[in-house]
Amino acid sequence: MDHAVDRRLASLRVIMCLTFDRRAAPQEIAAAKAAIIACQSVLHSVELSGTFDFMFEAEVADMATYNAQLSLCAEPMARLVSRYEANFVCKRFIRRDKPDRAVWVPHNGGMKRIDCKALDKVSAEGDYMRVHSASKSWMIHSTMAAVSDRLGCDDFIQLHRSLIVRRGFIDELIHGGRNWTAVLSDGTEERIAKSNVPAILHMLRNGSTSDGPTLST
Incomplete structure (x- = not known):
């Protein structure tokens, strides 16, 4: 040949x-x-x-x-x-690689890759997003929708329109009256949007019970 x-x-x-x-x-x-x-x-x-x-x-x-x-x-x-x-060869099967689950943040005049598994939460601040990981944070120019797509939906929960948190970063859910509040591992408390409560409770109750948050009334 x-x-x-x-x-x-x-x-x-x-x-x-x-x-x-x-x-x-x-x-x-x-x-x-x-x-x-x-x-x-x-x-x-x-x-x-x-x-x-x-x-x-x-x-x-x-x-x-x-x-x-x-x-x-x-x-x-x-x-x-x-x-x-x-x-x-009559038919070829090609594996599609999974998307890169990471965000790039400013670092020493350049950029640094932060794996999504290492992120704790992402909060909106005007036209920017603040990315939190292990007591550090960085500002990136993005939208909540774009960051949500990058993170994927398996390990992260959107508490309200300005905050996404990693499921394992939630220590406790408190139910008071008609409101639900999430207590995070960094000691902060965040009100959960009423429209998000059913989906969040379903996600957490059907996840792992060994490392999930405590539900309190």
Whole structure:
């Protein structure tokens, strides 16, 4: 397979698995591997241990091109390869990486990455957000909606429109009259918006009871 493939026209992927003849000279096998790796139609190649010794994925325009290139390799393959198996790719599954759950804050004239797991709370101050982590805080130019999207919804709770807190940062929920108040680990108390109370209680009651806040009346 020694012809370059136009990536815009190619529509066929083939994965070839090879077992080299144990009687073949090691230098000839090494040369064959090097030629396969250098071929412009080969996308990936790996050495194996097991049923096969070598595997590569190639890209060709169509079946006719594949057969033509395979015929060119027939003679050297017959001398060096005791077994080969071709598999054609019909469907490819690509994993999507999870979004980066972190915020970038000003630090020493530059920027510093703070992992969302290390955040305690985020409070709105005008057109800025104050990010709190381990008794430190930073101001960033953002919106509550943008920060909420970055944090994700699993570990953080929005108490009211100006404050988001990490679930584990809530020590106690106090119910007095018609109001609910959250007591945070830093000693501060925050009133919970009435519209948010049902969702917050449901989230906390259905979470871990070992590290969740205490509910008080």
